[in-house]
Amino acid sequence: MSLTHAPAGAVRQGSLRELNLALVLGRIATADRPPSRADLATATGLTRATVSAVVEDLLAGRLVSESDPAPRSGAGRPARGLVLADQGPAGLGLEVNVDYLAVCVVDLTGQVRHRTVHRADLRPVAPADALALLVEMAGAAREDAAEDGLTLVGAALAVPGLVDDAGLVRLAPNLGWRDVPVPALLAEHPPLIEQVPGIPALVVDNEANLAALGELHSQPPGPSSFLHISGEVGIGAGIVLDGALFRGVRGWSGEIGHLPVHPEGRPCRCGGQGCLEQYAGQEAIVAAAGLARAELPADTATARLAELAQAGDADALRALHDAGTALGVAVASVVNLLDLDTVVLGGGYAALAPWLCPPVLAEIGARVLTAAWSPVTVRPSTLGAEAAAVGAAGSVARRIVAQPAGWLARAG
Amino acid sequence: MSLTHAPAGAVRQGSLRELNLALVLGRIATADRPPSRADLATATGLTRATVSAVVEDLLAGRLVSESDPAPRSGAGRPARGLVLADQGPAGLGLEVNVDYLAVCVVDLTGQVRHRTVHRADLRPVAPADALALLVEMAGAAREDAAEDGLTLVGAALAVPGLVDDAGLVRLAPNLGWRDVPVPALLAEHPPLIEQVPGIPALVVDNEANLAALGELHSQPPGPSSFLHISGEVGIGAGIVLDGALFRGVRGWSGEIGHLPVHPEGRPCRCGGQGCLEQYAGQEAIVAAAGLARAELPADTATARLAELAQAGDADALRALHDAGTALGVAVASVVNLLDLDTVVLGGGYAALAPWLCPPVLAEIGARVLTAAWSPVTVRPSTLGAEAAAVGAAGSVARRIVAQPAGWLARAG
DNA sequence: CGCTATTTGTTCAGCGATTGAATTATTTGC
DNA sequence: GCAAATAATTCAATCGCTGAACAAATAGCG
Numbered sequence: 072m073s074l075t076h077a078p079a080g081a082v083r084q085g086s087l088r089e090l091n092l093a094l095v096l097g098r099i100a101t102a103d104r105p106p107s108r109a110d111l112a113t114a115t116g117l118t119r120a121t122v123s124a125v126v127e128d129l130l131a132g133r134l135v136s137e138s139d140p141a142p143r144s145g146a147g148r149p150a151r152g153l154v155l156a157d158q159g160p161a162g163l164g165l166e167v168n169v170d171y172l173a174v175c176v177v178d179l180t181g182q183v184r185h186r187t188v189h190r191a192d193l194r195p196v197a198p199a200d201a202l203a204l205l206v207e208m209a210g211a212a213r214e215d216a217a218e219d220g221l222t223l224v225g226a227a228l229a230v231p232g233l234v235d236d237a238g239l240v241r242l243a244p245n246l247g248w249r250d251v252p253v254p255a256l257l258a259e260h261p262p263l264i265e266q267v268p269g270i271p272a273l274v275v276d277n278e279a280n281l282a283a284l285g286e287l288h289s290q291p292p293g294p295s296s297f298l299h300i301s302g303e304v305g306i307g308a309g310i311v312l313d314g315a316l317f318r319g320v321r322g323w324s325g326e327i328g329h330l331p332v333h334p335e336g337r338p339c340r341c342g343g344q345g346c347l348e349q350y351a352g353q354e355a356i357v358a359a360a361g362l363a364r365a366e367l368p369a370d371t372a373t374a375r376l377a378e379l380a381q382a383g384d385a386d387a388l389r390a391l392h393d394a395g396t397a398l399g400v401a402v403a404s405v406v407n408l409l410d411l412d413t414v415v416l417g418g419g420y421a422a423l424a425p426w427l428c429p430p431v432l433a434e435i436g437a438r439v440l441t442a443a444w445s446p447v448t449v450r451p452s453t454l455g456a457e458a459a460a461v462g463a464a465g466s467v468a469r470r471i472v473a474q475p476a477g478w479l480a481r482a483g
Numbered sequence: 484m485s486l487t488h489a490p491a492g493a494v495r496q497g498s499l500r501e502l503n504l505a506l507v508l509g510r511i512a513t514a515d516r517p518p519s520r521a522d523l524a525t526a527t528g529l530t531r532a533t534v535s536a537v538v539e540d541l542l543a544g545r546l547v548s549e550s551d552p553a554p555r556s557g558a559g560r561p562a563r564g565l566v567l568a569d570q571g572p573a574g575l576g577l578e579v580n581v582d583y584l585a586v587c588v589v590d591l592t593g594q595v596r597h598r599t600v601h602r603a604d605l606r607p608v609a610p611a612d613a614l615a616l617l618v619e620m621a622g623a624a625r626e627d628a629a630e631d632g633l634t635l636v637g638a639a640l641a642v643p644g645l646v647d648d649a650g651l652v653r654l655a656p657n658l659g660w661r662d663v664p665v666p667a668l669l670a671e672h673p674p675l676i677e678q679v680p681g682i683p684a685l686v687v688d689n690e691a692n693l694a695a696l697g698e699l700h701s702q703p704p705g706p707s708s709f710l711h712i713s714g715e716v717g718i719g720a721g722i723v724l725d726g727a728l729f730r731g732v733r734g735w736s737g738e739i740g741h742l743p744v745h746p747e748g749r750p751c752r753c754g755g756q757g758c759l760e761q762y763a764g765q766e767a768i769v770a771a772a773g774l775a776r777a778e779l780p781a782d783t784a785t786a787r788l789a790e791l792a793q794a795g796d797a798d799a800l801r802a803l804h805d806a807g808t809a810l811g812v813a814v815a816s817v818v819n820l821l822d823l824d825t826v827v828l829g830g831g832y833a834a835l836a837p838w839l840c841p842p843v844l845a846e847i848g849a850r851v852l853t854a855a856w857s858p859v860t861v862r863p864s865t866l867g868a869e870a871a872a873v874g875a876a877g878s879v880a881r882r883i884v885a886q887p888a889g890w891l892a893r894a895g
Numbered sequence: 896c897g898c899t900a901t902t903t904g905t906t907c908a909g910c911g912a913t914t915g916a917a918t919t920a921t922t923t924g925c
Numbered sequence: 926g927c928a929a930a931t932a933a934t935t936c937a938a939t940c941g942c943t944g945a946a947c948a949a950a951t952a953g954c955g
Contacts (some may be wrong), residue, residue, distance in 0.1 A: 410737075
């Protein structure tokens with residue numbers, strides 16, 4: 072993650088402080104042990120005098136706090152370690168999915184401080200009603216957070232569909248949403264967060280994108296470039312390049328579900344032929360395994376598949392192998408194109424990873440030109456369910472760390 | 484292109500000036516008419532006083548010059564327009580390809596000020612000898628440039644193959660190169676350029692990447708995100724995202740030639756099956772059109788194909804249609820994945836664009852989910868042959884514009 | 896022709912932020 | 926109990942931007 076924020080326009084005196092605040096805070100956030108002011112000075116190249124001044128601002132703004140003195144080593148005045156504050160600003164994460172609503176709060180350190188999930192079939196519910204329910208849950212979350220000394224400073228909403236820059240949900244096929252103006256609908260409710268300069272009050276984004284962001288900031292820190300595949304009803308992918316989510320020109324990147332794996336194969340509802348979704352989508356796997364999908368709610372289908380595979384069921388194993396092969400063809404394309412070295416299987420695929428990884432790796436080995444020089448890692452996501460909500464909240468919290476000036480300019 | 488360069492480390496007083504130098508110079512570079520100091524002040528948000536001081540530095544360093552007074556409009560003291568200097572620093576572009584060597588010099592304004600092409604079959608030539616020839620050509624180019632008041636401050640070399648961070652050419656199959664340490668080989672010759680802080684003396688990169696950069700900076704300015712496909716013997720692609728070349732984790736992005744378009748199709752020399760190269764590579768098209776490729780040198784094959792297609796030759800038309808369809812399947816994958824809205828056909832494809840574009844567009848229309856909302860443009864490259872060499876030289880020149888401080892810190 | 900309005904560009908005091916050296920603070924080891 | 930060592934703060938100096946006043950140069954108008 073680019074922890075410093077490049078100034079777009081004029082660089083004035085104040086920008087200097089803004090940049091150094093972000094530099095020092097970013098260093099504190101990524102350090103493996105609480106650094107002292109002196110550590111920060113050598114790490115950043117600033118003088119100790121400047122670091123002291125910057126840290127004073129950060130302490131006054133409750134973005135960092137001094138930790139108990141670390142175990143000593145050698146002579147000299149003991150250092151006072153600096154850590155991200157567990158009170159102060161926090162991010163609100165929201166998620167609307169086919170069979171649940173989720174709300175969570177993540178603090179500066181990345182910890183999930185609150186979490187609520189409401190299971191229900193959202194397809195028959197009108198968008199406005201679903202959002203109203205979500206707002207209600209968020210209100211409770213905010214009170215909960217306030218008791219912990221947390222102030223919500225921004226919200227991000229994950230939706231399983233295409234979202235444009237303005238937050239308009241153009242199409243969420245599995246949810247039945249089309250052209251839903253989320254920001255306008257949410258504006259009808261009392262505001263959930265305290266507005267902070269530089270931090271958007273609400274970001275609406277694709278579920279796959281936000282889940283990928285969650286993976287990016289999960290502990291322990293992984294690579295800064297990877298492909299995160301969310302296999303739910305559709306198949307979406309979040310592309311993280313150099314620690315930043317790549318959204319594409321219009322924010323519609325990652326439509327991996329419609330990469331052609333058999334160009335003359337089965338017709339797809341997107342109008343194309345032989346799309347990945349037709350071979351590795353949840354429905355396709357379930358059908359190939361011989362399970363009647365009608366009796367299985369979406370969230371138990373993968374669990375049931377994993378059970379069967381574990382028990383050695385031949386149909387399930389074959390279905391998973393075929394799906395993994397199709398996935399591998401698509402993943403090989405992506406790896407060839409973007410030269411990534413890590414692929415994370417998230418969403419419904421995470422639980423199926425033991426059976427999906429081998430065929431995926433086999434296809435990569437056969438089709439990726441550069442695999443000989445440097446191997447590609449394929450692994451399941453470390454985040455559990457509702458990864459998108461956690462990623463959404465975390466993206467807000469990370470933004471405070473990346474641009475602390477806005478929060479500090481506030482009351483204090 | 485991100486014209487300002489984000490400071491990675493400590494932000495000190497001097498960084499302020501560095502950033503504002505880049506800001507003002509970038510504005511001068513992208514303006515459509517020579518801006519005055521006052522124009523720059525309003526455009527950047529700096530005060531006129533600051534802009535004057537910054538411009539004074541730029542004038543002293545010969546990065547900009549004052550143009551003749553622009554046609555007047557209204558009352559007031561006439562403005563003095565500022566333009567990028569056509570003397571001063573310039574970039575050296577080098578290219579080794581299968582059937583030619585190319586050298587060129589590009590100045591700050593993006594103009595090609597010198598160009599030499601040496602046609603020869605380079606496959607039987609040892610890498611060291613090829614580079615020695617290139618150095619000789621570059622020496623002549625430097626003298627030529629010096630007479631025009633240009634100083635070469637950096638070089639970039641385009642190679643049709645995989646290059647790692649250190650400039651080692653890992654594999655250039657069509658050239659027969661393997662593990663060629665280009666920087667070490669060039670270091671044995673007298674230096675071609677004057678070293679400037681912050682500007683790398685030599686960058687070695689893939690031909691497709693540098694050709695894409697050339698396209699990015701061609702006039703008139705096009706989109707800042709696109710896919711540039713270079714169809715020569717192999718098929719490579721340069722991916723430009725938000726005005727920056729995307730190189731991938733190890734710099735090996737863009738291997739579009741080995742995207743599977745028929746996963747169970749013809750075996751490919753890469754070890755995979757049904758790779759794009761087998762269906763839309765130059766050899767594949769020539770063979771499908773019924774031309775004996777042995778009698779055709781690589782650089783005339785596409786010209787001959789275009790002639791035949793123009794004349795209505797059925798075999799040629801069919802071959803081009805099939806190749807375009809295969810290309811379209813691959814391009815549709817890329818567009819789905821990265822959400823790009825522009826695809827540029829470069830290299831050998833540029834001349835064949837009239838016949839390739841329709842089937843490519845057809846596949847995109849059928850397979851890209853979001854094509855309904857926003858159309859994808861497919862067009863031929865505006866740069867001619869040796870696009871990679873021009874792009875290479877231009878990338879150096881652009882770097883001076885993006886980070887002028889290094890050049891100014893020099894003698895002056 | 897001369898005056899005014901208008902816009903461009905420069906000069907200069909003021910100010911904010913970083914630097915570097917000196918100073919203070921706190922602990923270990925002898 | 927004292928010296929050495931490391932951490933953190935204080936303060937004059939310096940650098941670069943701002944804002945306002947000022948100088949320069951032209952068009953419009955009577």
